[in-house]
Amino acid sequence: xxxxxxxxxxxxxxxxxxxxxxxxxxxxxxxxxxxxxxxxxxxxxxxxxxxxxxxxxxxxxxxxxxxxxxxxxxxxxxxxxxxxxxxxxxxxxxxxxxxxxxxxxxxxxxxxxxxxxxxxxxxxxxxxxxxxxxxxxxxxxxxxxxxxxxxxxxxxxxxxxxxxxxxxxxxxxxxxxxxxxxxxxxxxxxxxxxxxxxxxxxxxxxxxxxxxxxxxxxxxxxxxxxxxxxxxxxxxxxxxxxxxxxxxxxxxxxxxxxxxxxxxxxxxxxxxxxxxxxxxxxxxxxxxxxxxxxxxxxxxxxxxxxxxxxxxxxxxxxxxxxxxxxxxxxxxxxxxxxxxxxxxxxxxxxxxxxxxxxxxxxx
Amino acid sequence: xxxxxxxxxxxxxxxxxxxxxxxxxxxxxxxxxxxxxxxxxxxxxxxxxxxxxxxxxxxxxxxxxxxxxxxxxxxxxxxxxxxxxxxxxxxxxxxxxxxxxxxxxxxxxxxxxxxxxxxxxxxxxxxxxxxxxxxxxxxxxxxxxxxxxxxxxxxxxxxxxxxxxxxxxxxxxxxxxxxxxxxxxxxxxxxxxxxxxxxxxxxxxxxxxxxxxxxxxxxxxxxxxxxxxxx
Numbered sequence: 073x074x075x076x077x078x079x080x081x082x083x084x085x086x087x088x089x090x091x092x093x094x095x096x097x098x099x100x101x102x103x104x105x106x107x108x109x110x111x112x113x114x115x116x117x118x119x120x121x122x123x124x125x126x127x128x129x130x131x132x133x134x135x136x137x138x139x140x141x142x143x144x145x146x147x148x149x150x151x152x153x154x155x156x157x158x159x160x161x162x163x164x165x166x167x168x169x170x171x172x173x174x175x176x177x178x179x180x181x182x183x184x185x186x187x188x189x190x191x192x193x194x195x196x197x198x199x200x201x202x203x204x205x206x207x208x209x210x211x212x213x214x215x216x217x218x219x220x221x222x223x224x225x226x227x228x229x230x231x232x233x234x235x236x237x238x239x240x241x242x243x244x245x246x247x248x249x250x251x252x253x254x255x256x257x258x259x260x261x262x263x264x265x266x267x268x269x270x271x272x273x274x275x276x277x278x279x280x281x282x283x284x285x286x287x288x289x290x291x292x293x294x295x296x297x298x299x300x301x302x303x304x305x306x307x308x309x310x311x312x313x314x315x316x317x318x319x320x321x322x323x324x325x326x327x328x329x330x331x332x333x334x335x336x337x338x339x340x341x342x343x344x345x346x347x348x349x350x351x352x353x354x355x356x357x358x359x360x361x362x363x364x365x366x367x368x369x370x371x372x373x374x375x376x377x378x379x380x381x382x383x384x385x386x387x388x389x390x391x392x393x394x395x396x397x398x399x400x401x402x403x404x405x406x407x408x409x410x411x412x413x414x415x416x417x418x419x420x421x422x423x424x425x426x427x428x429x430x431x432x433x434x435x
Numbered sequence: 436x437x438x439x440x441x442x443x444x445x446x447x448x449x450x451x452x453x454x455x456x457x458x459x460x461x462x463x464x465x466x467x468x469x470x471x472x473x474x475x476x477x478x479x480x481x482x483x484x485x486x487x488x489x490x491x492x493x494x495x496x497x498x499x500x501x502x503x504x505x506x507x508x509x510x511x512x513x514x515x516x517x518x519x520x521x522x523x524x525x526x527x528x529x530x531x532x533x534x535x536x537x538x539x540x541x542x543x544x545x546x547x548x549x550x551x552x553x554x555x556x557x558x559x560x561x562x563x564x565x566x567x568x569x570x571x572x573x574x575x576x577x578x579x580x581x582x583x584x585x586x587x588x589x590x591x592x593x594x595x596x597x598x599x600x601x602x603x604x605x606x607x608x609x610x611x612x613x614x615x616x617x618x619x620x621x622x623x624x625x626x627x628x629x630x631x632x633x634x635x636x637x638x639x640x641x642x643x644x645x646x647x648x649x650x651x652x653x654x655x656x657x658x659x660x661x662x663x664x665x666x
Contacts, residue, residue, distance in 0.1 A: 126565055152568035160568035165562055169584045179570030
């Protein structure tokens with residue numbers, strides 16, 4: 073049975089700088105990964121810093137699991153070092169004068185409460201056991217960031233804040249760290265706020281999404297529902313798409329294919345290494361979905377799903393529209409031309425077939 | 436007693452060398468304690484007074500030592516505020532004493548300590564302090580476990596410059612300390628005396644010693660910088 077997750081964090085902040093204002097009011101759940109998502113300059117890092125208490129000139133209110141960390145009206149401000157948080161900065165921020173082991177110990181030995189996350193566990197989770205004796209300048213960028221994450225975890229934080237931990241890394245290093253972040257997602261029972269401007273990272277790691285633009289919260293909600301919404305600002309619709317969580321159902325060894333099942337259908341993808349029964353997330357971009365009135369025959373596209381039109385909305389260009397469909401409980405978004413919309417007579421309630429040209433597997 | 440090794444230098448000269456060393460050591464230690472908080476404040480503050488304080492600290496770099504010495508002499512004299520205060524404390528007047536020389540030298544060498552330490556603090560930037568705070572370190576804890584170790588090269592530079600600059604002072608010493616053997620007669624003043632008395636051999640030995648000392652100090656300083664910048 074799934075429990076309702078009550079909001080454990082209530083945050084309300086105003087930060088006013090010349091040319092930029094952050095003004096947010098939001099509730100975050102007590103567990104799972106919340107992506108603070110938006111373009112650069114949208115205020116996502118500032119919001120994260122407010123949660124950590126690193127923005128002293130923020131005005132507002134912050135309530136964390138029954139404790140008040142900030143209440144500007146009553147002059148309450150819990151300094152950062154008294155908040156049970158872990159913070160991972162965008163660039164590697166290890167203390168250069170301390171070895172990896174001493175970096176890990178720095179925060180851990182200053183925490184006196186019972187260690188929920190043991191050092192060994194953090195070291196094992198991030199795969200850095202072989203690096204303990206090294207100095208930070210002898211580590212690669214990816215290794216440094218893994219140590220920084222382990223260092224934050226080793227303090228047994230009750231709230232983990234991560235500011236684009238992968239942004240400063242190249243694709244190879246990103247792919248080196250992402251599996252560790254996914255393990256964190258699966259194993260940690262604390263809320264995580266993860267700042268990102270990469271839709272793929274968000275799709276891979278997040279449970280909830282807070283979409284920010286120009287210092288304001290535009291949309292907040294579950295990952296799948298939020299990405300399936302059509303009313304997001306134009307900037308996001310050029311990359312519109314949905315995330316589907318599926319289970320590895322079958323392998324076809326002759327053709328080197330794998331079938332992934334999800335509520336409402338299945339897709340066939342190139343052979344995956346995962347064993348049957350494993351969960352996998354994949355992303356379907358709206359531009360990779362086309363619509364037909366009947367089940368297409370004689371096509372090379374093998375992923376066809378029956379779906380019902382739910383909603384039609386403007387896309388990023390006047391020539392296109394976004395169509396949201398329901399495939400047996402799974403939302404799908406298609407980006408088609410306005411001419412096709414009229415030719416096919418696409419209206420809400422109409423049953424159609426969605427042809428999926430490509431899926432992007434996440435992890 | 437040192438005269439046996441260097442027949443050309445009398446006991447008075449060795450006393451001057453020893454006094455110079457003592458003065459520079461005491462001044463350097465005091466400067467590290469006085470200069471560090473000033474440097475920290477200058478590196479971190481956004482106050483409008485930053486420029487004023489920075490300029491006051493830097494004044495000895497450009498003022499003739501006699502100007503600084505003159506004002507200090509007046510302030511520490513019997514009718515000056517510092518003089519009144521020291522008399523009230525019962526320790527008498529500072530001019531023409533070793534403590535007076537120490538006080539004057541602290542002012543005189545202050546920028547040579549504050550500026551390298553301030554540069555080191557500024558180079559650290561706010562990020563390591565924020566990282567330490569997220570790892571539960573209080574501001575004092577952060578200062579001792581993160582800031583001091585990271586600023587160590589700046590402190591070493593500051594101590595070397597503060598020491599060497601105090602050894603090399605002349606004008607302020609003459610104004611405040613005069614020329615009292617074993618109390619205020621430092622090497623630079625002793626050289627002046629020898630030259631006045633046409634004792635060129637002694638002057639050569641002391642001046643050559645100062646030249647060698649200063650060169651070695653700066654050599655050490657600059658080769659250390661080259662070595663660390665390669666790291």
